[in-house]
Amino acid sequence: MPNIPTIRLLLVDDHPVLRAGLANVLNYEPGITVVAEADDGASAIALWRRLRPDVMLLDLSMAGMDGIETLERLRAEFPDARVLMLTSSEAPEDVRHALKAGAGGYVTKNVRRAELVAAIREVCAGARVIGESVARQLAAGEESGAVSRRELEVLGLVRQGFTNADIGRLLGISERTAKAHVGALLCKLQAADRAEAVARGFERGLLKV
Amino acid sequence: MPNIPTIRLLLVDDHPVLRAGLANVLNYEPGITVVAEADDGASAIALWRRLRPDVMLLDLSMAGMDGIETLERLRAEFPDARVLMLTSSEAPEDVRHALKAGAGGYVTKNVRRAELVAAIREVCAGARVIGESVARQLAAGEESGAVSRRELEVLGLVRQGFTNADIGRLLGISERTAKAHVGALLCKLQAADRAEAVARGFERGLLKV
DNA sequence: GGGTCTATTGGCCGATCGGACAATAGCGCG
DNA sequence: CGCGCTATTGTCCGATCGGCCAATAGACCC
Incomplete structure (x- = not known):
């Protein structure tokens, strides 16, 4: 096993409780460090500028600037930024928008810990990961024509x-x-x-x- | 300060990540112990029967039996059960239903840690607690007539x-x-x-x- | 006991809907 | 340069909607 550099992660979610818990869980994971947390899009981008982490874990629904907008602005400034969406919504439109906006991955909040960690690593490696339940929803939506x-x-x-x-x-x-x-x-x-x-x-x- | 007995808490939510984090956060809190976790209503009730905790922290949206139904069944069996709803929804109807079904409190997931802990203690003490943002929504909904x-x-x-x-x-x-x-x-x-x-x-x- | 609310039903009528027919122009893709 | 898709517009018509009038019976509360 070569020495893999530790993944520096920026955690963005407007639920303080979830954030605290998640940070705790992730910091336990060898090879992952939560370098900062943000509860809205603006501070998330500011923190990214300052810290240049390896990946952002981003919630869709936030007060003020929502997840998609945050993602768009971040990618406009840092086209190579890796972002994993972590959200409650399985709505196909949300997924589509997120992926179009440059998300590296999309998983729902009911993933198990191991899956989340795996997803984080994959996104850092440049892969596209989509939770399986999400993928199923997405496929179902594709059947009938897209709404213009x-x-x-x-x-x-x-x-x-x-x-x-x-x-x-x-x-x-x-x-x-x-x-x-x-x-x-x-x-x-x-x-x-x-x-x-x-x-x-x-x-x-x-x-x- | 008299010796207050430790609050034994049952954590029910279908998001493993949030659950793990929350358990961690709450266990840190002196006077609160998470005695068990459940990811659906049926096992939540089974665990309550076995462990008889002091309070349940219950999510509204779960696969299978939802939070309200879980609450109703639990209260049917244990009318004195204390339950604090912890959810993402601020919808007046959800709040109304939860309170009518016997919830001791209702807070959204974006509460700060201190508020959550305070709410848990109050519910245990038999009080009715409602998050302020929730209360605002509720008041707004009351204006126009109720739907039969x-x-x-x-x-x-x-x-x-x-x-x-x-x-x-x-x-x-x-x-x-x-x-x-x-x-x-x-x-x-x-x-x-x-x-x-x-x-x-x-x-x-x-x-x- | 009286008042309030809900559920129930009737007829009438103009406004709106949704389907079927058909047609033109602009755009991106191969 | 066609092919397909989107956006646009037209006419005709039966079905449906939503508002108006008014009425009865039961439940629940003060």
């Missing part, structure tokens, strides 16, 4: 109770076009009506509470 | 894309009555149509992803 940006915009308005005519006015298009987008949504989300479309939107993570 | 059981049932069907006629058939009532329930939902949730009602349902925690 415009459709997502329309879904957001449907959610707010706007009629097709309203949506047309708000987006500067005809009612008929709005109708077409809603129709596409119903099809892609396999919904019978707009109410079910909204429900599916939440289920898939297209819409957030 | 029947209406909630209807909302669940609306979510699935059923028409009023469908709902009537499914519930063994007339279409007109289903319509009345939907109308009541629109009013209470301040929604313009069923799509918005579904959205509000998710926002309020009436509906789960």
